[in-house]
Amino acid sequence: SQTIHQWPATLVQPVGSPLSLECTVEGTSNPNLYWYRQAAGRGLQLLFYSVGIGQISSEVPQNLSASRPQDRQFILSSKKLLLSDSGFYLCAWSGAYTEAFFGQGTRLTVV
Amino acid sequence: DAKTTQPPSMDCAEGRAANLPCNHSTISGNEYVYWYRQIHSQGPQYIIHGLKNNETNEMASLIITEDRKSSTLILPHATLRDTAVYYCIVRVAVTGGGNKLTFGTGTQLKVEL
Numbered sequence: 001s002q003t004i005h006q007w008p009a010t011l012v013q014p015v016g017s018p019l020s021l022e023c024t025v026e027g028t029s030n031p032n033l034y035w036y037r038q039a040a041g042r043g044l045q046l047l048f049y050s051v052g053i054g055q056i057s058s059e060v061p062q063n064l065s066a067s068r069p070q071d072r073q074f075i076l077s078s079k080k081l082l083l084s085d086s087g088f089y090l091c092a093w094s095g096a097y098t099e100a101f102f103g104q105g106t107r108l109t110v111v
Numbered sequence: 112d113a114k115t116t117q118p119p120s121m122d123c124a125e126g127r128a129a130n131l132p133c134n135h136s137t138i139s140g141n142e143y144v145y146w147y148r149q150i151h152s153q154g155p156q157y158i159i160h161g162l163k164n165n166e167t168n169e170m171a172s173l174i175i176t177e178d179r180k181s182s183t184l185i186l187p188h189a190t191l192r193d194t195a196v197y198y199c200i201v202r203v204a205v206t207g208g209g210n211k212l213t214f215g216t217g218t219q220l221k222v223e224l
Contacts, residue, residue: 036214043198044155044214059211090154092212099145100212102154 002027006091006103013110019064019078021106023091026072031093033074034100035066038088050074086110115199120219123193129186131218133199136180143202144175145212146184148195148220155198155214158184189222196220 006023013019025031032051036044046059048066056066063082067075074091086109094100116134123129135144143162147155159166159173161182166173172185186193198217 034212043216044149046211046213049211088152092154099157099160101157105152105154107152 002093002101004091004093004101004103006106008106009104010107011109013081013108015083015110016080019076019081019085019108021076021089021091021108023074023076023103024072025093028072028093028095030071032096033068034092034094035074035076036090036092036102038090038105040087044090048076081110083110115201115215117197117199117215117218119216120221122221122223123186123189125190125222125224126188129189129193129220129222131184131186131197131199131220132181133183134181135199135201138179138201140179144173144179144182145200145202146171146173147198147200147212147214148193149198149217150195158197160202189220191222191224194220194222 003026034049035047037047038044048056048058050056050068053068053071056068063085064076064078089106089108091103092100114137143160145160146158148158149155159168159171161173161175173182175182196217196219198214200212200214202212
């Protein structure tokens, strides 16, 4: 069966520090991968999606970037965090035309 | 992208059916309707999806109107564990395969004794 791993579960980082969140998927090949962010009390906002290795599409201009170095690995990064980057970050995967499955999320607090 | 409109909140008594409405009046002919729910501080959970016909699985039923401009998610016997935010989403296919799921603010369902 397919599983998605996302870590860490919680993270507290100072303003201006770098960020790296990792997401890996097991049990499937060539998944479509997604990064979402949820600000406190808000809905989920799609940040990036990828349909293949090295293929990244950005949905909103922001202080973050994404990379897909391997088929089942998706990384969310920032060189310098801002206070506004705080939120709940969720990684998800889907087949070509199937429902998406979400990880358990990383709660990031920038202080 | 088709937009969806949902009531911000609903209450339901435990054991009764919960009927969650969603409007998607600008949906295109090849766009699916998906429903997810999110229990506090967890990742969203897939519930059900459909295109034209009504669908049922072990979790819920999905009723889509004939003109496809609205749908209703039905939880036949709501329990306290069904308390969550329910999202109605229209799936947008992307070039090369894959789906973009654009989440709205959803409906906060509160199931009470």
